[in-house]
Amino acid sequence: MPREEYQVPTTSGASSAGAMTRGATGGERHDSRAVMTYICGDCGGNVTLSKDALVACPHCAGRVLYKERTKRMVQFEAR
Template sequence: MSREAYQVPSMGAQNAFGTDAGFGGAMAVDNPSVVYLCGECSARVPLKRGDQIRCKDCGHRVLYKERTKRMVQFEAR
């Protein structure tokens, strides 16, 4: 029985679903910001992943997610 040495998978490898297996995929390149509203001064605060949850104007830590402008329609039965 021959034993092969373990090889670390490369970052470009794909998993079973056909997407990038590493953390350096499309999500890291396209890092969108989400706009929140400050609970104290009502300023619009864009936040990206990893940013501190804090208003950049007044320093308040309570932020509310902005409502969607997309039309949402439900079917009544």
């Protein structure tokens, strides 16, 4: 099954005794958040920023950067 496919969350895993505490993250996930990819609002180029990088496009010096949308399906429950 592809990683981007939507998976319904289960509640049985959260109630187990060995579950991670709220706010705890794994080491692998923390490393993947060190660098983020954005799209420049002026030139449309891909911009990769690290934690302490200057928020500007290296190609055109544009200061407006948009976060890329997820490729996974996002589903909300309507009430």
